[in-house]
Amino acid sequence: MNELTIVAGGRHDFMTVRHLVLRGDQTTIGHALAEEARSSAGWVPANIDPLRNRARWTWFERNWPEHYARMSGAATAFGLDPETDNVCLDGMPTLPDGSGCSAVWCPPVLAADGQGRVARNYDLFTEPGAASRPYVITMYPDNGLASTALTMSELDGCTEGINEAGLTVTLLLTGLGSTSRPTAPPAPQAGLNITQVPRFLLDTCENVDQAKQAxxxxxxxxxGVPCHYLIADASGQAFVWERGAHDSEHIIEATGGPLCVTNHQLHEYPDVQDLPEDTPETFLTYQRARALAKETAGRLSAGSLRAALDAAAMSAVPEQPWRTLWRTVFDPAVRTMTSRFYLGDADNGSARYSPEVTFEVAK
Known part of the structure; x- marks a missing residue:
C-alpha cells in the first residue's frame, strides 16, 4: 500500500516536504510516480525525437532495467504503449511550470562512536518555487534494493539517498571557478543525466567497489550544470566521482581522513591549502571547503559533524538570495537518512528550520 504524508513545512512556510512510500514491482512503482507527478505538477509526457528516444530506452533496458520498468509503468498511467518512441516518459517534475552545496564523509576511524557518516548541506537560490516542494521517496520493490532518496524537482531522479545495503550517494554542483567544465550536449541523451546518477547507483549497487565499476x-x-558525487558505504569506504574536460573521469579516494566536498573540482585542487580566493562566480566554494576542513579536524561525533556543516551553511543574509535549504546526515551502518528543512527567515533575520526527521530504509 502506497503512502503520502507531509513531514515538514506547510502552506505558510517556504517549503512543503512530502514523503512518498511506494511498494510493489518496479512497473507499479513507476505508475505511481507518474500519477503523483500528474496530480501535483500537472505533468504530461513531452514529445521527443523518436530516434534519440529509442536509443535511450535501449540503453536503459540493457543497463538499468529498474528504470526501464518504472518508465514502462509511467506509460500505462497515461494509457500509452511502453514501446512508443515519440514521448519522453521520465523527468517527472514536482513543481508546476511557471547553488551550491557542501558535504563531508567522516570515516569510522575518526567517528567518536565508530560509525562512518555522510553529512551534507543543500544550498540553492530561493526564487519562488525553485525548491519549495521536495519529496522524500522510499521505494520497496518486490525485486531489487529498497531505498530512501530526497529529490528537489524530479520524482524519477534524486539529489541524495541511501539504500538497504547502506550505500549513500550525494550530488553536488561542481565546476565553479573551473576553466575545464565539460560542454553540455543536447538533452535528453541515451545514458544518465545528473539526477539519474544517484538513483541509478541506489538501484544497482551495494558498495563502493560496485559503484566505481557502475x-x-x-x-x-x-x-548545463555539471555535478560531482560523494559516494560511501556501510563498510567505511568512500570516494568522489567527477567528470572533467575531454570526457575524463576521476575517482578521488578517501584516504583515512574526512573527505570534504563543496563546488569545485577536487581533481583540480586536491589540497585544501592550495585553494584560491573566492570570486563572485564561485559562490564561496573555497571558503566553505576551508571551513569544513577546519571544523572536521580530529575525532567527530554525530553532533560535531552537524556543527561542521552548520559552519559552512549559507547565512540568512537578505541581500544574498540563497539559503541552505536542507541538511542531511546519513548513517550507513543503520540505513537511516536524517534531514531538516528550511522553512523561511525568522523576524530576527536567522533561518528557520524544521525539526530533524529520520527516514529508515530497512525492509
Whole structure:
C-alpha cells in the first residue's frame, strides 16, 4: 500500500516536504510516480525525437532495467504503449511550470562512536518555487534494493539517498571557478543525466567497489550544470566521482581522513591549502571547503559533524538570495537518512528550520 504524508513545512512556510512510500514491482512503482507527478505538477509526457528516444530506452533496458520498468509503468498511467518512441516518459517534475552545496564523509576511524557518516548541506537560490516542494521517496520493490532518496524537482531522479545495503550517494554542483567544465550536449541523451546518477547507483549497487565499476561503465551527460558525487558505504569506504574536460573521469579516494566536498573540482585542487580566493562566480566554494576542513579536524561525533556543516551553511543574509535549504546526515551502518528543512527567515533575520526527521530504509 502506497503512502503520502507531509513531514515538514506547510502552506505558510517556504517549503512543503512530502514523503512518498511506494511498494510493489518496479512497473507499479513507476505508475505511481507518474500519477503523483500528474496530480501535483500537472505533468504530461513531452514529445521527443523518436530516434534519440529509442536509443535511450535501449540503453536503459540493457543497463538499468529498474528504470526501464518504472518508465514502462509511467506509460500505462497515461494509457500509452511502453514501446512508443515519440514521448519522453521520465523527468517527472514536482513543481508546476511557471547553488551550491557542501558535504563531508567522516570515516569510522575518526567517528567518536565508530560509525562512518555522510553529512551534507543543500544550498540553492530561493526564487519562488525553485525548491519549495521536495519529496522524500522510499521505494520497496518486490525485486531489487529498497531505498530512501530526497529529490528537489524530479520524482524519477534524486539529489541524495541511501539504500538497504547502506550505500549513500550525494550530488553536488561542481565546476565553479573551473576553466575545464565539460560542454553540455543536447538533452535528453541515451545514458544518465545528473539526477539519474544517484538513483541509478541506489538501484544497482551495494558498495563502493560496485559503484566505481557502475560509473566507469555508464554513459553520462550534463544538462548545463555539471555535478560531482560523494559516494560511501556501510563498510567505511568512500570516494568522489567527477567528470572533467575531454570526457575524463576521476575517482578521488578517501584516504583515512574526512573527505570534504563543496563546488569545485577536487581533481583540480586536491589540497585544501592550495585553494584560491573566492570570486563572485564561485559562490564561496573555497571558503566553505576551508571551513569544513577546519571544523572536521580530529575525532567527530554525530553532533560535531552537524556543527561542521552548520559552519559552512549559507547565512540568512537578505541581500544574498540563497539559503541552505536542507541538511542531511546519513548513517550507513543503520540505513537511516536524517534531514531538516528550511522553512523561511525568522523576524530576527536567522533561518528557520524544521525539526530533524529520520527516514529508515530497512525492509
Amino acid at each position: 560509473l566507469l561503465g555508464a554513459k553520462q551527460y550534463d544538462e
